[in-house]
Amino acid sequence: MKKIFGGINLTWKKVIIMAIIVGIYTAIMAMLDIAKDTSFSDLTVTFEVWIFFGIFIIMNSKSAKDSAFKCFIFFLISQPLVYLVQDVINNSNLFLTYYRYWFYWTIATIPMAFIGYYMKKDKWWGLLILIPMLLLVAEEYAGYLSKTMFSFPRHLLTTIFCISTLIIYPLAIFKNKIAKSAGITISAILIILVAIICIINPPIYSTEILSNGKKYQFDDSYKVYLIDKKYGDLSIKYEAGIEDWMVHADFKKAGKTEFILESPEGKKTTFNISIRRDTYSVKEKGN
Numbered sequence: 001m002k003k004i005f006g007g008i009n010l011t012w013k014k015v016i017i018m019a020i021i022v023g024i025y026t027a028i029m030a031m032l033d034i035a036k037d038t039s040f041s042d043l044t045v046t047f048e049v050w051i052f053f054g055i056f057i058i059m060n061s062k063s064a065k066d067s068a069f070k071c072f073i074f075f076l077i078s079q080p081l082v083y084l085v086q087d088v089i090n091n092s093n094l095f096l097t098y099y100r101y102w103f104y105w106t107i108a109t110i111p112m113a114f115i116g117y118y119m120k121k122d123k124w125w126g127l128l129i130l131i132p133m134l135l136l137v138a139e140e141y142a143g144y145l146s147k148t149m150f151s152f153p154r155h156l157l158t159t160i161f162c163i164s165t166l167i168i169y170p171l172a173i174f175k176n177k178i179a180k181s182a183g184i185t186i187s188a189i190l191i192i193l194v195a196i197i198c199i200i201n202p203p204i205y206s207t208e209i210l211s212n213g214k215k216y217q218f219d220d221s222y223k224v225y226l227i228d229k230k231y232g233d234l235s236i237k238y239e240a241g242i243e244d245w246m247v248h249a250d251f252k253k254a255g256k257t258e259f260i261l262e263s264p265e266g267k268k269t270t271f272n273i274s275i276r277r278d279t280y281s282v283k284e285k286g287n
Contacts, residue, residue, distance in 0.1 A: 001168060001171070001172045002172055004056065004172070005055070005056065005059040005060075005172040005173055006059045006060060006120065006172075006173075007060075008060045009060075010057065010060035010061065010070065012070070012073075015057065015070050015073060015074050016073070016077060018053075018074065019073070019074045019075075019076075019077035019078040019081075020077060020078070020081065022053065022078045023077060023078035023079065023080070023081025023082050023085070024081060024085055026043055026044055026078070026081075026082045027081060027082045027083070027084075027085035027086050027089075028085075029041045029043070029044055030044040030082065030086060031086055031089065031090065037151075037154055037155075037276060037277065038154055038155065039154075039155050039156065039157035039158040039161075040157075042144065042155060042158045044082065046140050046143070046144075047136055047137075047140055048136075048137055048140040048141075048144075048158065048161060048162050048165070049161070050075075051133055051136060051137055051165075052165060053074065054071055054075075054109065054112070054113065054116070054133075055116070055133065055169065055173075057070050057071050057074055057113065058071065058113050058116040058117055058119070058120075059119070059120060059173060061113075061117060063117065064114045064115075064117040064118065065114070066117075067113045067114060067116065067117040068109070068110045068111070068113045068114040068117075069110075070113070071109040071110070071112070071113035072106065072107075072109050072110050072113070075102075075105070075106040075109050076106055079099065079102045079103070079105075079106060080095065080099060083095035083098060083099050115129055116129055116133075119173050119174075120173075122174055122175050122176045122179070123176060123179070124176055124178040124179045124182075126173070126174060126176070126179055127170065127174070127178075127179040127182055127183050127186075130169060130170065130173065130183060131186065133169070134166060134169065134170075134183070134186060134187055134190065135190075137162050137165055137166055137169075138162075138166065138187075138190040138191075138194060140158075140162055141159065141162035141163060141166070141190075141191070141194055142194045142197070142198065144158045144159045144162060145159050145194060145195065145198050146198050146202075146203040147203070147277050149198060149202060149203055150202075150203040150205070150252070150253060150254055150277050151253070151254030151255075151276065151277050154254070154277075163191055166187040166190060166191055167184060167187050167188070167191075169183070169187070170182075170183020170184050170186075170187060171183075171184060202252065203252075203277070204232070204250050204251065204252060205232075205249075205250075205251040205252075205275070205277060205278060205280075206248070206249065206250050206251075207248075207249055207251075207280065208239070208246040208247065208248055208249070209234075209247050209248075209249045209273065209280060209282055210246065210247035210261070210271075210282065211242075211244065211245075211246050211247075212244050212245040212246070213244075216261065216269070218236060218245060218247075218261060218263070219236070219245050220236050220238070220245065221263075221264045222236055222261060222262060222263055222264065223260075223261075223262040224236055224247050224259060224260070224261050224262070225259060225260055225262075226257055226258070226259045226273075227257055227258040227259065227260065228257045228258075230252070230253055231251060231252060231253050231255060231257050231275060232249060232250050232251040232252040232253065232275075233249070233250045233252075234247055234248065234249050234250075234259055235247075235248050236248070247261070249280075251275050251280070253275070254275050254276050254277060255274075255275055256272070256273070256274045256275070257273060257275075258270055258271060258272055258273065258285065259271050259273055269284065270284070270285040270286075271283065271284050271285060272284075272285050
């Protein structure tokens with residue numbers, strides 16, 4: 001691990017090749033249906049893996065200036081490729097739509113990597129440089145732990161990656177005992193604190209899954225319920241915005257089950273429902 005964070009001769013050729021490979025790989029993961037909503041596509045939307053690449057480049061650079069320029073060029077190549085490859089293959093317009101946001105972060109890598117290089121001085125204050133990165137990783141860890149709890153084992157690898165890097169960064173970057181011990185302690189506290197928060201406040205996906213209309217007519221005199229209660233709770237609510245009744249769902253778990261809409265006379269309509277972390281599909285059973 002020490003070799004990865006400081007023992008590699010990171011030439012410009014290696015930085016450019018790495019940027020091209022990572023950019024193309026990320027684009028492919030963004031396009032593959034099988035990779036969607038999995039750990040393999042997580043680097044297309046969040047920071048945890050990109051933070052790893054940034055620290056990797058910083059720790060294998062020869063100077064603060066070398067660190068700043070190599071990080072900048074790495075992100076300047078890899079990030080546009082993520083969108084341009086998708087644009088070419090899918091005839092989309094992602095580069096013009098989304099790249100501006102990531103370009104701001106690319107510019108920010110210059111001062112961040114310049115300052116980050118001074119972690120290599122192995123002083124206690126180097127931990128102050130690392131802490132913002134630990135906090136960013138902890139934030140991503142919180143999001144992915146929540147997603148894993150909701151739809152296990154999806155995003156489990158990313159959750160493990162976040163936990164691992166929180167410990168590895170202070171352990172591998174510093175030889176200074178104060179910086180190393182304090183860094184590991186801070187990371188451990190973040191890991192435990194996030195886990196406790198996620199357990200106390202488990203993820204819930206709240207949405208409306210059925211509306212009153214020509215096809216299905218109901219009001220608050222009807223009953224609605226899931227066949228398997230472990231997936232969450234359903235209720236009928238009046239939505240003032242549309243001035244009509246809706247079936248409201250508070251989902252607690254991903255999966256497939258059925259729910260029943262029952263009239264006051266006891267007539268039941270059964271629906272198949274497939275639940276994901278932030279989407280769902282509903283179809284009347286038998287149709």
